Amino acid sequence: MTLKHLPPTFCWTKIGHESGEALPTTVLRKEWERRLGGGRFLWGIGQPLGNSAQIAAHRTGSLIALFSPASSKARQPERKTEDVLLWNAWIDASGQVRQLPPHTFITSRATLPSGRRREHYYALVCASPTELSIGTRLRVYPDHLRSVSTGKVLGAAQSAAVVDCVGRETEQTGRSYPLALSVELEAPYFVRLTQPSVLKARDLAKITKATRDGDLDTFVEQVTRLRSQPAAAEQARGFTRDLFDMSPVESAAPFGHAAPAHAHANHAW
Template sequence: MQAEAGQMLDAIIARKERERRAGDGLFFWGVGNAPSRAISALARMRLPVPVIFSKMKSKPKAVDVAPTRTVVWRQYIDENGIERPLPESALVTSRGDSAGGAKNRHYALMCFSDAPLKVQRGIPFDPSAFRNAGGVGAPIGASQVTALLRQVNEPNSSTDYEANVMAWLTGGYWVKLADPSELTRDVIEEIAEFEGNEEEWIALATRVRGSPSQRPVSQSSERLLL
């Protein structure tokens, strides 16, 4: 985890904590890469999958610290391939442009935690004790940011990484987002400066997302994992 959509990491975690409180433990954490092919089946079977967020060692990219455009995502595709509005408490933003132009793909982890979200220190996380759960079970790559893993060895407590934030996957687990809408600078600042209660957060998130656009769902986007 690192800076995203013009917000530094501490600000993102504070925003996700507001979302968690307003959503009775539920929060959406935006990620840039598509889910493992096993995720949809795991979500339908409701198998418990823990989420470990570890702070990235590299500095955030300039495009994430200061994007030219920021969008809010208004809908998601659930584990059954149905496009739904985000819950009233959820607010997922991202930069609005990718290398190929306007960003039209983004994803999110649907998470649950009954404890407040805060960065913890001193809990080691050893990537070498895990392998990717899909494919041939390859080791975790240096460029992998979000991955579904399985443990294959006992973790070594001597590691450079920490388990900084922990939660559980819920709902659709790792979902594709849809229907982005560009945010104005005033709205971005309003989100960053918010200090209200849970009801006020829901009102803000609902207003920022606005009404989902009326558009046909293409055949290729109806299913999450094809």
């Protein structure tokens, strides 16, 4: 999706804090997941969006996610290699645990910046009918954004938030971030992840190498193998369908006030 200007309301995500990998590598991996998911894919985020995504989508009829590279450098490895978690399931609004699609590869650090063990992670429900691509001249100015849920300026530590743009785009000043990627979000817009398993360093290295080499077959083989291993955190409760088997309207139903996802807007792709 190529935008000519910033939308008045959008979900803004700063990427790079968790993975530390190069942006083109991340986007290629997500492009593969998009193809395997029939146009849908999940993007891991460290913070929940609350009800702001539903509010914004109901107000505007659709919701776009904009991604910017984080300005700070990735956290340097500590003397002891930090564990990485692979997330295997998501929790719907009724509390049911559902398995993520088998091609989905979402990882995070095992510990929070505070040092506590990470219990949950989150993911944006993204969609694009065309290939993901990097590159735009647009920039995001945080000083001119206001949280949809609070009406306040974003905190420095916020890596994902649904925001309103205030002021004219030509008058925006201050610190800015480049806009690297934009996609549609579909209901339920974001999900809470669960059932993490510790990802071995050698397995992560294989996935990273396959992506850097552009080797889709090896990527699929490795991800399928890792995702087929039982997660130790908790067992899924009952039989549930895969996230990507659900229509946007059906997946939004538990939220009640959320508007049904509209067809893809006629943006310049």
